Structures are given as C-alpha cells and as structure tokens.
Amino acid sequence: MNVSPSPHMHDNISTSKIMLQVIIALMPACIAGGIIFGPTAVFDLALCVASCVLCEYICRRLMKKSNTVSDLSAVVTGLLLGANLPVGIDPLCCVIGSVAAIAVAKQLFGGIGQNFANPAIFGRIVLTVSFASQMTTWREPFYYKKGVDAVTAATPLITKNAAYSDLFLGTTGGCIGETCAAALILGGVYLAAVKIITLHAPAAFIGTTALLTLLAGGDPVYAVLSGGLLLGAFFMATDYSTAPITGKGKLLFGAGCGLITFAIRQWGSYPEGVSFSILFMNLLTPYIDRLCVLKPIGAKEERQ
Amino acid sequence: MKVIGGIRLPHKKAAAEVPTSEIPLPKRLTVPMLMSMGKPCTPAVKKGDRVTVGMRIGDPVQEGLCVPVHSPASGTAEDITDFRLADGNTCKAVVIRTDGLQETFHGIRPPVIQNREDFIRAVRESGCTGLGGAGFPTYAKLSFDSKKTPVDTLIINGAECEPYIVSDYREFMENGSDILFGIRTVMDKLEIGRCIIGIEDNKPAAISLMKKIIGSDKSIAVKALPSRYPQGAEKVLILSLTGRIVKEGELPAHCGVIVMNASTVGFLGRYFKNGMPLVQRRITLDGNCVNNPGNFFVPLGTCVSDLMGLCGAEGYEEAFYGGPMMGVSLYDIRQPVTKLNNGITFFKKIHSVQTTACIRCGRCVRACPVKLMPLDLESAYDKKDTKELKRLKAGLCINCGCCTYVCPAGRRLAEKNQLAKQMLAKL
Numbered sequence: 001m002n003v004s005p006s007p008h009m010h011d012n013i014s015t016s017k018i019m020l021q022v023i024i025a026l027m028p029a030c031i032a033g034g035i036i037f038g039p040t041a042v043f044d045l046a047l048c049v050a051s052c053v054l055c056e057y058i059c060r061r062l063m064k065k066s067n068t069v070s071d072l073s074a075v076v077t078g079l080l081l082g083a084n085l086p087v088g089i090d091p092l093c094c095v096i097g098s099v100a101a102i103a104v105a106k107q108l109f110g111g112i113g114q115n116f117a118n119p120a121i122f123g124r125i126v127l128t129v130s131f132a133s134q135m136t137t138w139r140e141p142f143y144y145k146k147g148v149d150a151v152t153a154a155t156p157l158i159t160k161n162a163a164y165s166d167l168f169l170g171t172t173g174g175c176i177g178e179t180c181a182a183a184l185i186l187g188g189v190y191l192a193a194v195k196i197i198t199l200h201a202p203a204a205f206i207g208t209t210a211l212l213t214l215l216a217g218g219d220p221v222y223a224v225l226s227g228g229l230l231l232g233a234f235f236m237a238t239d240y241s242t243a244p245i246t247g248k249g250k251l252l253f254g255a256g257c258g259l260i261t262f263a264i265r266q267w268g269s270y271p272e273g274v275s276f277s278i279l280f281m282n283l284l285t286p287y288i289d290r291l292c293v294l295k296p297i298g299a300k301e302e303r304q
Numbered sequence: 305m306k307v308i309g310g311i312r313l314p315h316k317k318a319a320a321e322v323p324t325s326e327i328p329l330p331k332r333l334t335v336p337m338l339m340s341m342g343k344p345c346t347p348a349v350k351k352g353d354r355v356t357v358g359m360r361i362g363d364p365v366q367e368g369l370c371v372p373v374h375s376p377a378s379g380t381a382e383d384i385t386d387f388r389l390a391d392g393n394t395c396k397a398v399v400i401r402t403d404g405l406q407e408t409f410h411g412i413r414p415p416v417i418q419n420r421e422d423f424i425r426a427v428r429e430s431g432c433t434g435l436g437g438a439g440f441p442t443y444a445k446l447s448f449d450s451k452k453t454p455v456d457t458l459i460i461n462g463a464e465c466e467p468y469i470v471s472d473y474r475e476f477m478e479n480g481s482d483i484l485f486g487i488r489t490v491m492d493k494l495e496i497g498r499c500i501i502g503i504e505d506n507k508p509a510a511i512s513l514m515k516k517i518i519g520s521d522k523s524i525a526v527k528a529l530p531s532r533y534p535q536g537a538e539k540v541l542i543l544s545l546t547g548r549i550v551k552e553g554e555l556p557a558h559c560g561v562i563v564m565n566a567s568t569v570g571f572l573g574r575y576f577k578n579g580m581p582l583v584q585r586r587i588t589l590d591g592n593c594v595n596n597p598g599n600f601f602v603p604l605g606t607c608v609s610d611l612m613g614l615c616g617a618e619g620y621e622e623a624f625y626g627g628p629m630m631g632v633s634l635y636d637i638r639q640p641v642t643k644l645n646n647g648i649t650f651f652k653k654i655h656s657v658q659t660t661a662c663i664r665c666g667r668c669v670r671a672c673p674v675k676l677m678p679l680d681l682e683s684a685y686d687k688k689d690t691k692e693l694k695r696l697k698a699g700l701c702i703n704c705g706c707c708t709y710v711c712p713a714g715r716r717l718a719e720k721n722q723l724a725k726q727m728l729a730k731l
Contacts, residue, residue: 001621001622001623001633001634001635001636001637002621002622002633003622003633003634003635004622004633005633005716005718005719005722006624006628006629006630006631006632006703006705006718007628007629007630007704007705007706007708007709007718008622008624008628008629008631008633008651008654009313009467009628009629009654009709010656010657010708010709010714011311011709011710011711011712012657013667013710013711013712014657014712014713014714015660015663015712015713017712018663018665018712068660068661071660073663110661111661112660112661112663113661113662113663113664113713114661240663240664240665240666241663241664245664245666245669245677245679246666246669293677293680293696294669294675294676294677295675296674296675296676296696296697296700297539297543297549297673297674297675297700298539298549298550298551298552298674298700299551299552299697299700300551300552300553
C-alpha cells in the first residue's frame with residue numbers, strides 16, 4: 001500500500017498548462033502581427049521561439065539539470081521577445097535576443113521561477129541598447145503588399161497623429177506584437193478569465209499611465225493604445241517570477257511601471273519606456289513582496 | 305457572512321442519499337486504548353475476561369486529556385496487545401472475540417445530571433471525542449471556565465467540506481432530533497444563549513430538515529455556508545458564521561464560541577437519553593475505486609479489511625482514514641476503525657503530479673484560508689530558517705492542504721509546513 005501525507009488530491013493544473021494558456025492568449029496578437037506585417041513577421045516570431053527553446057535545452061544539458069523545455073515557458077519567452085521586435089530585423093538579432101533572454105536572464109539564475117528579470121524584456125533591452133537603429137526601424141503596415149523594399153514608418157508614439165481606429169486595429173508602425181490593441185486586450189481578458197493572471201498589475205499600470213498623461217495635458221487614450229503598453233501590462237507585468245505575489249504588491253508594481261513609463265515617454269530620450277519600467281520594477285519586486293506580506297488571520301503581533 | 309479564501313473542490317458525495325445500515329458483527333475487534341487527542345487509557349480488562357456492550361475496557365489516566373474506552377461488543381477479551389496507531393505512535397489495544405449475543409452491560413442507564421460538574425463528568429464517561437476527525441475530547445472542550453472565557457455561542461459544524469464524506473449529512477437526515485436534543489442539553493447545562501448550525505449549501509435537504517425540526521425556537525439558527533473547502537475547519541467556520549477570529553495559541557472559547565461536530569452532538573443527544581457510551585459510529589465508505597459507496601454503523605475496532613466487501617473496493621492502491629484532502633494514509637488494511645474516522649476512502653491512481661520548480665504563481669497564497677504565504681514558508685523551511693518561519697506564522701497553518709492542491713509545480717507545501725511546525729516545536 002502507498003502511504004503519503006495529505007492532501008491526496010490535486011487540481012491537475014501544471015506549469016505547462018499555464019504556459020499553454022499564455023501561448024493561446026498571445027495568439028491573437030501574433031496573428032494580427034502576421035497579417036499586418038506579413039510572412040517575415042511570422043518568420044521572426046518562429047525564429048525567436050525556436051532559438052529560445054533550443055537555448056533552454058542546451059543550457060539545461062550543459063548545467064546537467066532536468067530538462068524544462070516541456071514546461072513551455074521558453075516558448076512564451078520566444079513569442080514575447082518576437083512580439084517586441086520590429087519586423088524584418090536581422091535574424092541574428094532574434095538569436096542574440098533569445099540567448100540573452102534564456103541563457104543570461106533565466107538560466108544563469110537557476111531557471112524558471114528563479115529569474116529576477118523578465119527574460120523577454122531583458123532580451124529586448126539588450127537588443128535596444130546594442131542594435132539601436134535596427135530596433136527603431138519600423139515598417140509600415142502591409143508594406144509587404146506594396147512591393148517596395150523598405151517602407152519605414154515611425155511609431156505612433158513619435159508621430160502622435162495616428163487615428164484611434166488604426167491604433168485599435170494595429171494598422172500603424174511598431175513592433176510585431178504590440179500594435180494591435182484589440183488583440184492584446186482580447187488576450188489579456190482571456191488570461192484573466194481563465195484565472196492565469198489577476199488584473200491588479202495591468203489595471204494599475206494602464207491606469208497610472210493614463211492618469212499621468214491626462215494630468216500632463218496629453219491624450220490618455222492615445223497613450224494607452226500606442227507603443228508597447230498593452231503588451232507589457234497584460235503579458236509582462238503579470239509574469240509570475242518577476243512580479244510581486246500579493247494583490248497589493250501587484251498594484252504597487254503596476255503603478256510603479258506606469259509612473260516610469262510616463263516619465264520616459266515624457267522626458268526621456270527613448271520614445272518608449274514600457275520595457276525599462278518593467279525591468280526596473282522587476283528589481284524592486286523582492287522589496288515590494290517584503291512590504292506587502294499578508295497578515296495571517298489570527299496572528300497576534302504585526303510582522304516586521 | 306465572511307467570505308473565506310480556500311478552494312472549490314469536486315464534492316463527489318455519491319453516498320449522500322444512501323441510508324446508513326448495520327454491518328454484520330465482525331468476529332474480532334481490535335480496540336485501541338487511544339482514539340482521541342491526548343493520552344491512552346490503561347486496559348481495564350485482563351486476557352480472558354468476559355466483556356459486554358458498553359462495558360468500560362479502558363480506564364482514563366488521571367493526568368492530562370483522556371477519555372475512557374468501552375467495549376463495542378459482547379464476548380471475550382482475547383488479548384491485550386501493543387498497537388501502532390495511524391500517526392505512528394503506539395498504545396495498548398484490547399482484542400475482543402465477539403460472541404454475537406450483543407448483551408448490553410448491566411450498568412448502562414441514562415446519566416443523572418444535577419449540575420455542571422455532573423454534566424462534564426457524564427460527557428467524559430461517555431467516551432465522547434469530536435467525531436469530525438481531530439478527536440478533541442468533548443468533555444475538555446465543554447469544561448471551559450465561564451468566568452475567564454464566557455461563551456455565548458454554540459456552533460454546530462455540519463459543513464462537511466471534505467469530498468466523498470457524508471456521515472454528518474446522514475446524521476442530520478436520520479438523527480436530526482438527536483442533534484436537537486443534544487444541542488438543547490448542552491445549551492441548557494452550560495448556559496449558552498444561542499446556537500448556530502452551519503451547513504454547506506450543497507446540502508439543501510439537511511438545511512431544510514433541520515429548520516423544520518427546530519421549528520420556532522429562535523435561539524437555534526441554521527445557516528447555509530458557501531460550499532468552499534475548508535469551510536468546516538474550526539477557525540474558518542467560526543470566522544464565517546460569527547466574524548470572530550481565534551488568535552494564535554487560543555481556543556475558540558477565548559472568542560466566546562464552542563464548536564461541536566454534528567455527529568458529536570447527535571451522539572450526545574442519544575447518550576443523554578439512553579446512557580450508551582460511544583461504542584460505534586457512522587462512517588462513509590467511498591473512493592474512486594469503490595463500486596457501492598455507502599454509510600454504515602461500525603463497531604469501533606472493526607478492521608478496515610472487514611468493511612471492504614461491503615462497499616466493493618477494487619484494486620485500491622491507497623486507503624485513507626477520512627477523505628482525500630485531510631485523510632491519514634492507512635499503512636495496513638487490517639487497521640481498525642476508531643472514534644476519529646468519519647469515513648474510509650479507497651483510491652487508485654491518485655498521485656500523478658511531478659514536483660518541479662516553484663514558478664511564484666501565487667495560487668497557494670490566494671488559496672490559503674489563513675492568509676499564510678506557503679511558498680515563502682517552504683523556502684524558509686528548506687533553509688531551516690526558524691526565525692523566518694516564526695515571522696511567517698508557520699504555527700497558524702491548519703493543514704487543510706489547499707496550497708498543495710492548487711500548486712501547478714506539484715510542490716508538497718502543506719507537508720513542508722507540518723514539518724516546519726515540528727521543527728519549531730523542537731526549539
């Protein structure tokens with residue numbers, strides 16, 4: 001007879017099932033990216049996914065650890081990284097970004113759950129800093145149908161003149177997965193509906209950015225729909241490993257992200273601040289967690 | 305009503321509408337001298353002595369928590385053996401060879417109760433312990449000091465949130481008037497002004513039946529509780545029904561509440577009427593490999609192996625005292641039924657989850673009904689950081705198992721916390 005400690009039942013949830021839900025939630029944005037930016041976009045996404053998975057596999061083999069490829073977290077990282085790149089970027093950049101994300105940001109710190117920075121964000125920032133011009137050369141929507149080789153477009157964050165409807169449908173310049181607000185909102189709502197994420201961090205992130213933009217005399221709707229805000233808020237500020245655990249902590253985290261995003265957009269030399277803001281708040285996560293511990297029911301004295 | 309954390313579980317209460325039946329008297333009963341929290345009794349019979357139903361066969365020790373043990377059958381005390389309990393501790397056990405006559409002990413008569421002391425003495429003499437699972441001796445629970453800790457509310461725990469188990473539900477359905485008589489006696493003798501019966505809303509028949517039985521009595525209320533596990537955990541139930549919080553290291557009486565399980569108070573109701581001590585109990589037999597789930601009156605000391613034919617348990621790999629959430633594994637199918645067991649459940653292919661790295665998803669934190677941080681507790685335990693364990697209040701864990709249940713990484717968080725508690729106790 002088997003003898004084991006209670007409980008003897010399980011919810012049948014697993015890390016790979018959670019990651020699969022995230023992949024499903026990212027699909028609308030990826031498909032929108034494929035439609036708007038063409039086959040090259042699909043290729044870029046696929047290349048990022050493949051390099052992330054391969055890199056994870058090699059890292060685990062080299063470290064002689066159990067292989068975690070099947071938990072699908074590397075696929076999520078690959079999709080997120082690809083979504084954060086402009087279409088038509090040098091394929092080598094995709095590979096370098098993936099290696100930075102998986103090998104440096106994730107596996108060097110012990111793999112899934114142990115990393116302090118969101119791997120996809122880290123990969124994007126490495127590329128932004130190293131390949132500044134490639135990373136800021138965006139293509140026009142449907143450029144691939146026009147037959148001309150390099151029709152570049154600035155992002156709506158720079159032009160400040162895109163129509164709401166274009167921002168909503170994603171028919172503007174920008175990174176592969178970040179332009180279509182409708183697809184991102186759909187994915188985010190789906191993740192919340194299947195209880196993979198809570199809406200604390202996205203709500204605080206988007207809300208703070210909108211509010212501060214409004215106070216500064218800007219257009220809050222435009223600020224929310226343009227740039228990488230929705231992608232970052234729904235898919236990266238909700239990363240389990242690198243964001244706080246408690247609801248209060250998540251709110252604080254999201255508000256911090258919103259504040260930094262606004263500051264960089266308003267006064268910084270980069271047009272977009274979403275990834276920097278998330279990376280910065282990632283660093284603060286352990287402290288936010290410490291600040292926002294729950295008080296157990298029945299605890300007598302306050303915990304320090 | 306306060307909304308608790310916790311989790312939603314499949315109820316699986318297939319035996320709910322199966323009336324309780326008697327089992328054929330087993331040839332042999334193994335009655336352990338410890339069937340509750342506290343200390344074991346000393347055997348009151350010698351090898352070869354004749355015993356009758358309700359005769360005392362275990363005398364309580366003077367010091368500490370202890371309740372007497374009575375014979376569930378008539379027959380002969382065949383042996384006094386050493387016995388290993390499910391939790392690993394040992395005590396003596398009286399092995400009774402039954403004679404099938406079921407002759408009642410001549411001293412059985414309803415207790416005469418004049419005052420509070422008589423009442424407590426009678427409850428202790430009945431051998432009664434909490435029948436919900438923890439097995440806290442009932443006399444000790446009821447002998448609170450009404451000056452230091454005045455109690456104004458009696459709570460009857462009918463939540464029964466554990467999957468599969470329906471023995472309390474059957475007590476409501478079959479012995480509702482015993483429950484009411486038990487409640488009235490306890491309220492009267494201990495001068496408790498009001499009573500709340502808490503039943504999960506997945507048992508509407510029990511709720512409406514109890515309302516009907518109670519009738520116009522305004523001092524006793526029946527409240528439907530949300531069906532969320534662990535609604536029946538004492539501290540959770542008290543919070544749900546009264547909004548009061550039992551502080552760490554304190555008993556429910558400190559916040560003016562006594563909680564009794566429905567089956568316990570139902571037993572007391574019968575005992576006050578006929579004086580028969582606790583020698584049998586109702587248990588549910590169910591599980592994922594049981595063909596005929598059912599409820600049975602089982603004499604204490606009946607071997608689990610004698611019960612398996614009754615429910616048709618086939619190909620089981622594990623069996624538990626109680627349900628699959630908080631149940632204790634049986635290490636041997638010949639272990640006996642004790643006062644603590646509200647059911648025996650049989651399972652096959654129940655463990656399939658592999659343990660992987662924590663992904664910090666926070667599900668354990670959201671599920672914990674006590675608002676602990678199981679993931680932090682686990683890492684503090686792994687580092688043997690007792691200071692951190694105390695800071696995180698490891699001692700408040702009620703071992704409901706919600707954290708382990710929801711963990712996508714298959715981490716045994718509840719188990720770790722039990723180990724942490726033991727580590728803190730050794731300091």
